[in-house]
Amino acid sequence: MAGEVLIVAEQIHGVIAKVTLELLGEGRKLADKLGSPLSCFILGHNMDSQIQRVIEAGADKIYIADHPELAEYKTLPYRRVILDELDTWKTPPHTLLMGSTTTGRDLAPRIAAYFQTGLTADTIELDIGPYEHKAGTDKSKIGYFPECLYANRPSFGESLKARILGPWKDPQMATIRPGVFQLPAKVEKDQASVEIKKIAVNLKEEDFRVKIAKILREESTKVDISEADVIVAGGFGLGSQEGFKLLEELASCFNNAVVGASRKAVDVGWISYPYQVGQTGKTVRPKLYIACGISGALQHRVGMQKSDCIIAINKDPDAPIFSFATHGIVGDIYQVIPEMIKQVKALNRQTVSV
Amino acid sequence: MSSNFNNKDLNIYVLIKQVPDTRSKAGVNADGTIDRAKAGKMLNPFDAFAMEAALNAKAMGGPNSRITAVTMGPPPAVDILYQALGHGIDNTCILSDRKLAASDTLATAYALSMTLKYLFKRDGNPDLVFCGLQTTDGDTAQVGPEICERLDLTQVTYVEDFKIENNIVHARKVIEGGAMEVEAQLPALLTVANSYKKLKFKTLRGAKFVQEVKRSEKLQKEFLEVVDLAQVGADDAQCGLAGSPTIVSMTWKIGTVGGNCKMHQGKSALELVSEVLSAESNLVKEFLKV
Known part of the structure; x- marks a missing residue:
C-alpha cells in the first residue's frame, strides 16, 4: 500500500x-x-x-x-x-x-x-x-x-x-x-x-547556529497584492524603473488598487518581490487587471488569468497576452497610459459632478 | 578599514550560473518555445546580487580575504567567469562534464557540493558561500539549501542585507509577511534576494585584466580552473540524468484560453483608451476613487 x-x-x-x-x-x-x-x-x-x-x-x-x-x-x-x-x-x-x-x-x-x-x-x-x-x-x-x-x-x-x-x-x-x-x-x-x-x-x-535577533512583520505587510480589486501591472516592456511611477499614478485613480509586476521586471530590480504576480510570485484574482508591457508568458499567466477583466497594452501584436486578455491595445505604454490616466481622471470628475 | 568589522581573513565562494537570455527575442520560436542553442546567454540575474554580496563580504574580512566564483555548465559558460573576474572576483572554477547533462536540482546540488569539497580541501575551509536566491531558468530556489544539507553549512535564505562582525553574520532576510534579522555562525551559505544591492559596474582595471586573461593561457590556468567529475571525485551515478530523481514525463502546449480578446482598432491612444473605458465603464466607475 x-x-x-x-x-x-x-x-x-x-x-x-x-x-x-x-x-x-x-x-x-x-x-x-x-x-x-x-x-x-x-x-x-x-x-x-x-x-x-x-x-x-x-x-x-x-x-x-x-x-x-x-x-x-x-x-x-x-x-x-x-x-x-x-x-x-x-x-x-x-x-x-x-x-x-x-x-x-x-x-x-x-x-x-x-x-x-x-x-x-x-x-x-x-x-x-x-x-x-x-x-x-x-x-x-x-x-x-x-x-x-x-x-x-x-x-x-x-x-x-x-x-x-x-x-x-x-x-x-x-x-x-x-x-x-x-x-x-x-x-x-x-x-x-x-x-x-x-x-x-x-x-x-x-x-x-542561527539565532533570531528581531522579527519585523508589520512593516512589509502593507503590500498584499492578492487582496486588491484593481492591479496595474508592469513588465519588461516598460523599459525602465521610471515606468512604474506612471503605473502608480494610474493605480492611484482607483480604490483598493496597487501596482503589480511580471517576474522580469522584478528580476532586473525595478520593483521588489512582494509585487510580483505569477507562478513564482502571487496568484491574484482582481476585478480589473491592467497589464502594461507584459508579454503574458505562462509563468505570469497562471498567476492572473482568473482576473475578471484583463486590459492588455503591448507594442508587440504577437504577444501571448493578447490570446487571453479581455481587451487588447497594441501601442506604446508611454502614450497609452498617460492617455488612460487623463480619461480616468475625467471620468472621475463626471462622477463627482453627477 | 576592514579591521572595523573585526573579522578574520574570509574564504568566500559564490555560485553562479549561465542562463538563456529571454530579454531578447533571439531563439524564441513562433509557438513560444525556446531554442536553447539559438537563444542568447547571460549571467543569471539573481547571481549578480550574490556576486555583489560576496564582494561586500570580502571588504568586511581580513586583508587576505578572497573570493572564488564557481559554476557548472558547458565550456562556453566560462563567459560568466570572465565577467566575475572583471568585477573583482579573485579566482574562478568551472565544473564541465558531459555526464552532467539533464541534471535536476538534487543532482546539480550534488555535483556542486563535490566541486566545493574539492576546492575546500585544497584551498582551506570555507567561511561563506553565496548563491543567488534562484535561477531564472529553473526558478526553484532549491540548489542552495540542498548544498547546505550536503555540506552542513549554516543556511540563511532570502538575504536582503547583511554585515559580518566578529565572525558572525548579521543578516536581514525575507519571511512570510515581513522580514527577520538573524545572527548566523560561520561557515554559512547565504542565498541572496534581488532586493539586495545591485552589482557595481566593472572597474577599468577589471576590464583590462579580463582582456589579459583572455590573451594568456598562463593566466587562464591561474584564474580560470576547469574541472570535471573525476577530478572533484564525484560519483557518476549521482550526476546528470542517472542521479536525477525526477524527470519531465511530458509537456504540452497551453491552448489559448478564452481566445476572445477584443483587439481595439482605434487610430490613436485617445481613441483606443476611450474604446476600452467605454466598454468597461461600469467596472471602471465601480472602483473609481472619488
Whole structure:
C-alpha cells in the first residue's frame, strides 16, 4: 500500500497558514486516489487550538511537535524534528507537500536532499497517475509505476506545461504557491476519529547556529497584492524603473488598487518581490487587471488569468497576452497610459459632478 | 578599514550560473518555445546580487580575504567567469562534464557540493558561500539549501542585507509577511534576494585584466580552473540524468484560453483608451476613487 500523503503545516504566530489548508484540500483528493491517509505535521508552540482547523480541512492523522524553540520557523530545528520523526517510519510518506513560501522553499529542499528524493517547485496542478519508464541510460529506473505523483508546472519562459514526476523514491515532493488551490469546504469529522500523535523534540546544539535577533512583520505587510480589486501591472516592456511611477499614478485613480509586476521586471530590480504576480510570485484574482508591457508568458499567466477583466497594452501584436486578455491595445505604454490616466481622471470628475 | 568589522581573513565562494537570455527575442520560436542553442546567454540575474554580496563580504574580512566564483555548465559558460573576474572576483572554477547533462536540482546540488569539497580541501575551509536566491531558468530556489544539507553549512535564505562582525553574520532576510534579522555562525551559505544591492559596474582595471586573461593561457590556468567529475571525485551515478530523481514525463502546449480578446482598432491612444473605458465603464466607475 502506498504511504501517507503528508502536508507539513506552516504557521505564523501560532495560526495555521491558509496555504496549508489549501494543500490539505488538494492532498485529500490525492490521498483518496491512493487509498492512503492524509496526514499533517504541525510544528510550533501551544498549537492545540489549531488542531480543529486541520481536521476540518480533511486530515486523518495529525502529528504535533510542541516546543518553545519551534514557535517561530527556524531551518535547523524544524529540519531536525521532521527528519527524526520520518526516520522512525517503516514506510515513508508517498507524497510530501509544502507551501512554496519563504518557509517551504527554505525547508523542503533540506528534506528532499536528506532523503535524496525529487522535489518539484511551484507546482500548479497535482494528480496521481501511472507512468512507464521504458528506456534510458540507467536500467535501474525501468519499470511500470501505477501511482506516481504528477506535479505540473510551466516550463521556463515558454508556453509549455511540463509534468514532472519521480516514482523511484518516496516521498515524492512538491511545493505549491499560496492561492493556487481553493480552500477546502469544511469537513464534518469527529475529533475522536482522527489519530493525533505527539512528535518527540530532541534538538541538538548544532541546531542553534542561527539565532533570531528581531522579527519585523508589520512593516512589509502593507503590500498584499492578492487582496486588491484593481492591479496595474508592469513588465519588461516598460523599459525602465521610471515606468512604474506612471503605473502608480494610474493605480492611484482607483480604490483598493496597487501596482503589480511580471517576474522580469522584478528580476532586473525595478520593483521588489512582494509585487510580483505569477507562478513564482502571487496568484491574484482582481476585478480589473491592467497589464502594461507584459508579454503574458505562462509563468505570469497562471498567476492572473482568473482576473475578471484583463486590459492588455503591448507594442508587440504577437504577444501571448493578447490570446487571453479581455481587451487588447497594441501601442506604446508611454502614450497609452498617460492617455488612460487623463480619461480616468475625467471620468472621475463626471462622477463627482453627477 | 576592514579591521572595523573585526573579522578574520574570509574564504568566500559564490555560485553562479549561465542562463538563456529571454530579454531578447533571439531563439524564441513562433509557438513560444525556446531554442536553447539559438537563444542568447547571460549571467543569471539573481547571481549578480550574490556576486555583489560576496564582494561586500570580502571588504568586511581580513586583508587576505578572497573570493572564488564557481559554476557548472558547458565550456562556453566560462563567459560568466570572465565577467566575475572583471568585477573583482579573485579566482574562478568551472565544473564541465558531459555526464552532467539533464541534471535536476538534487543532482546539480550534488555535483556542486563535490566541486566545493574539492576546492575546500585544497584551498582551506570555507567561511561563506553565496548563491543567488534562484535561477531564472529553473526558478526553484532549491540548489542552495540542498548544498547546505550536503555540506552542513549554516543556511540563511532570502538575504536582503547583511554585515559580518566578529565572525558572525548579521543578516536581514525575507519571511512570510515581513522580514527577520538573524545572527548566523560561520561557515554559512547565504542565498541572496534581488532586493539586495545591485552589482557595481566593472572597474577599468577589471576590464583590462579580463582582456589579459583572455590573451594568456598562463593566466587562464591561474584564474580560470576547469574541472570535471573525476577530478572533484564525484560519483557518476549521482550526476546528470542517472542521479536525477525526477524527470519531465511530458509537456504540452497551453491552448489559448478564452481566445476572445477584443483587439481595439482605434487610430490613436485617445481613441483606443476611450474604446476600452467605454466598454468597461461600469467596472471602471465601480472602483473609481472619488
